[in-house]
Amino acid sequence: MSRIKEFPLPDLGEGLVEGEILKWLVAVGDTIELNQPIVEVETAKAAVEIPAKWAGKVHAIHHEEGTTVEVGVPIISIDTDPGAGEPAEPERTPVLVGYGPRTGAASRRPRRTNGSTAAVSPPPVVVAPAPPPPPPVVEAPAPPARALAKPPVRKFARDLGVDLTGLVGTGPQGSITRDDVQAAVSAPAAAPALAPDFAAGREQRIPIKGVRKLTAENMVSSAFTAPHVTVFLTIDMTRSMEALDRLRALPEWREVRISPLLLVAKAVLLAVGRHPLVNSTWAGDEIIVKQYVNLGIAAATERGLIVPNIKDAGRLPLRELADAMTALVQTAKSGRTAPADMSGGTFTITNVGVFGVDTGTPILPPGESAILAFGAVRAAPWVHEGEIRVRQVTTLGLSFDHRIIDGELGAKFLRDVGAFLTDPEASLLAWT
Amino acid sequence: MAKGDRGAPARGKEVAGEPAPDFVQLLTPDGERIDKSVGADGVEYTIDLTDEEYRGLYRDLVVIRRLDAEATALQRQGELGIWASLLGQEAAQVGSGRALRPQDMAFPTYREHGVLYCRGIDPILPLSLYRGVDQGAWDPAEFKVNMYTIVIGAQTLHATGYAMGITKDGKVGGDDGEAVICYFGDGATSQGDVNEAFIWSSVFHAPIVFFCQNNQYAISEPIEKQTRIPLYRRADGFGFPGLRVDGNDVLATYAVTRTALDNARHGQGPTLIEAYTYRMGAHTTTDDPTRYRVASEVEEWQARDPIARVRAFVEKQQIADAAFIAEVDEQAKQEALQLRERVLAMPDPHPLTLFDHVYPNGSPVVDAQRERYAEYLDSFEGSAH
Secondary structure (H helix, E strand, C coil), rough: CCCCEEEEECCCCCCCCCCEEEEECCCCCCCECCCCCCEEECCCCCCCEEEEECCCEEEEEECCCCCCCCCEEEEEEEEEEEEEEECCCEEEEECCCCCCCCHHHHHCCCCCHHHHCCCCCCCCCCCCCCCCCCCCCCCCCCCCCCECHHHHHHHHHHHHHCHHCCCCCCCCCCCCHHHHHHHHHHHCCCCCCCCCCCCCCHCCCCCHHHHHHHHHHHHHHHCCCCEEEEEEEECHHHHHHHHHHHHHCCHHHHCCCCHHHHHHHHHHHHHHHHHHHHCCECCCEEECCCCCCCCCCCCECCCCEEEEEEHHHCCCCCCHHHHHHHHHHHHHHCCCCCEEEEEECCCCCCCCCHHCCCCCCCCCCCCCCCCEEECCCCEEEEEEEEEEEEEEEEEEEEEEEEECCCHHHHHHHHHHHHHHHCHHHHHHHCCC | CCCCCCCCCCCCCCCCCCCCCCCCCCCCCCCCEEEEEEEECCEEECCCCHHHHHHHHHHHHHHHHHHHHHHHHHHHCCCCCCCCCCCCHHHHHHHHHHHHCCCCCCCCCCCHHHHHHHCCCHHHHHHHHHCCCCCCCCCCHHCCEECCCCCCHHHHHHHHHHHHHHCCCCCCCCCCCCCCCEECHHHHHHCCHHHHHHHHHHHCCCEEEEEEEEECEEEEEEEEHCCCCCHHHHHHCCCCCEEEEEEHHHHHHHHHHHHHHHHHHHCCCCCEEEEEEECCCCCCCCCCCHHHCCCCHHHHHCCCCHHHHHHHHHHEEEEEEEEHHHHHHHHHHHHHHHHHHHHHCCCCHHHHHHHHHCCCCCHHHHHHHHHHHHHHHHEECCCCC
16 A cells, blocks of 8 residues: 555535635645645635645645646645655545546446346346436626726716726726726827737736636537527617606505616517517427526626526516516625526526627527627617607617527517517507 | 513514523533523523533533544545534533433434434444435434434424324323434424424424524524524414523533423423524535625634533533543544544445335335346446445
């Protein structure tokens, strides 16, 4: 038995496949005791300290801080008898639980051939299919990361037409200050002649992991599987905004937080009822049309973009829908969205308007056939009853899977969503 | 609210981390003895133990904390699938566990390692369960402790049925009567099972003590999300006495549990004891408590540590000297090392043991399934099951 023992990363929390090395608490050459904390590891569930499994001397550390390690991979080697001269080859110890991530089908021991079981005729054994891959966590296209800036600075930038995402902040935590915005406005006037300095210090390398990794995988798989088509519609949603104000004035709605997104959700739910094929999944040899809508709402959080969904949203009265949307977003922002809330979505709305843009060409979450982008609502000149008036105008963008939905259906669906938002009262009377 | 005053219901919230105003306490966090303490049930509680008994309680507390820490480490090292730590709840478990008489029956949740220890169950047995080697391998009839119950609150109904059975067997009514203690947590009180158990026990006057360890969190849900009144007062509505005890005080817990069990065995019906305590660690090794509670709250409870106060008391009263403290620490360390060695040496279970103990006297259906499974295992090359 070798005295150099390799310690593999265990499954620290019931079914995890990987963990990130946060911090090494020991260094090569350190003498350690049994159960002395050696490393902090963060998994999807918790950040924990791992205590040393053996006393001895740290022989090698196999992964740097910040790296993500699969369960079952050795992270540290410990010389359990450092007084005994040169060590031999390390010995691996198995982990009790956790077998590392599955790559493709489960491997299994070869079955005996028929001949080897001789006279006994075994009962027909149904071989279970390889376990399905974990359900993809539904993700929608990532809107640009929100730059750090205080609200007055944001307004200042908006007024000057400066895009904060392109700026380098000089304020606390890299936040963008009023001066930064001012500098950006005057920058084009300055001579652009300075040779850019591309020294390595000016490049940042961000490891790809967690939500970012998942988002990327989903986006790539969706973008190169489903042929996307996007159609746009610009509408006057003044009447919707007025309807919201009247709703807010009702006593029973007084404490409810509502935004135009609520009416967009309602419009989508009603329009899906009129065009069910929009709410479907391409399953290879068939199209699954769902009679229920699990409505996904894309939410930007500190950990990245996540898309929790409201189960069976079509059945909810408007008031409950409003509560569900508020709860959904708050849960997402606090980083407590349960995996179940992120799977099983059937239609997604991405509210790109909150980032101040007019529309987008969103990418479908895998398994969904349409996604609606809701742009910023702006006061804009509009021809209203034959005259130019200032109205509340927005642009809707609908991306859909052209394998399932033809241009005509996509256009009809988007027109219905637009019709509802243009005149919610009449649409409700006509459609419900 | 004065002790024993059961006047107007207090409006407002139960807040995790706030000191309980109205509990039975016989040993303060500083190790000062309180002679008498009146419970919410109007009973005056007191306790008088021998020096040997005080030392025994201290030894129990220290040893189970050390064994628990070893189990947590073993999980982090990949040797247990999961572990539910009792850190912080030692006094509630030892106080109630030691109050049991040999004929009494306990129904645990999945965290009562300290109660098991007090009942003489080999500490390796809860670990073999959490290692996935067996389904819980102590004999409930021999040790008078039922299997761990993972389903929240389900054991309260099992315990109630068992207690009703004791009555039907005519084993209630004297000093040698039997009683049942049923453990559960604050979160379980929101379960239907627990409320049903309260009703059945109350109506049938079952000889049972409901022992709720209110550790302030149901995984991540704080107590204020479970109740608007102190949990012990729920008993009022069901028609039996309820009281709250300082669950970090092993003496008070011992005193109130002993009285409640005696009441039960003498035919006085059920009692609800709310042991007011705090889970110092995670809900299980799969949980990260820093995501839902603040460090300052944990520090406050650290100051009410169940072991520190007993140590302060026995030292001040010269019940124990430094040599005794060191000897207990060494015993705890050695027991933990033994536990570790035995866990590491534990063989994997034979796959066919899955079919054992399904029925007490076997079943042809299970036998056939076992046979089929054996054939299936045999169908692999290199199979030597």
